[in-house]
Amino acid sequence: MRADAMICVLALSTVTVLAAKPAPLTGPLASPEHWAEAKAPGLLGELASKMKEINSKDSRNLARVGELQLRAGQTAEAEKTFAAALASDPKDDEACRIIAVTYRDLKMWDKADEWFKKATELDPKDLDHQVEWGVSYWLRGDHKKAAEIFTKVLGAEPETERLYYKIGQGIGR
Numbered sequence: 001m002r003a004d005a006m007i008c009v010l011a012l013s014t015v016t017v018l019a020a021k022p023a024p025l026t027g028p029l030a031s032p033e034h035w036a037e038a039k040a041p042g043l044l045g046e047l048a049s050k051m052k053e054i055n056s057k058d059s060r061n062l063a064r065v066g067e068l069q070l071r072a073g074q075t076a077e078a079e080k081t082f083a084a085a086l087a088s089d090p091k092d093d094e095a096c097r098i099i100a101v102t103y104r105d106l107k108m109w110d111k112a113d114e115w116f117k118k119a120t121e122l123d124p125k126d127l128d129h130q131v132e133w134g135v136s137y138w139l140r141g142d143h144k145k146a147a148e149i150f151t152k153v154l155g156a157e158p159e160t161e162r163l164y165y166k167i168g169q170g171i172g173r
Helices: 003-019 032-037 040-054 059-071 075-088 093-105 109-122 127-139 143-156 161-171
Strands: none
Touching (some): 040 059, 059 093, 143 161
């Protein structure tokens, strides 16, 4: 095959790939009426199911699925999904942080502490985990413990404006 003909074939195959459309959305989530009439817990469960259907192997996706399940009141199912997330990648500190923040936001302090501890143990240098854990203490009224964490974090990286922002964002809730 001539080089110019090969280029033409490659170009056409690229156009074909780019032109391919994703499968259309089907089921209840495709209906605006369903969205308008449904209650948040039910929608959260449906969204979580669709996310899990799309990707049930990625630990961070599973952590987010569990978050939606927990917010929908599906505690037992969320616990199973969180366990699956950790089984999928036992070293994924970010998945652990997602789970910890979810528990923190729902004021499930003991569970939040458990997952913040896991995230911090997996990556002790990730200061975001520590900031989020400090915010957790702040939100439950333990400002002394929060202050210890915040001063340690800022002492480690005093010129990182993002950390100041994350602390401010957290305590300003």
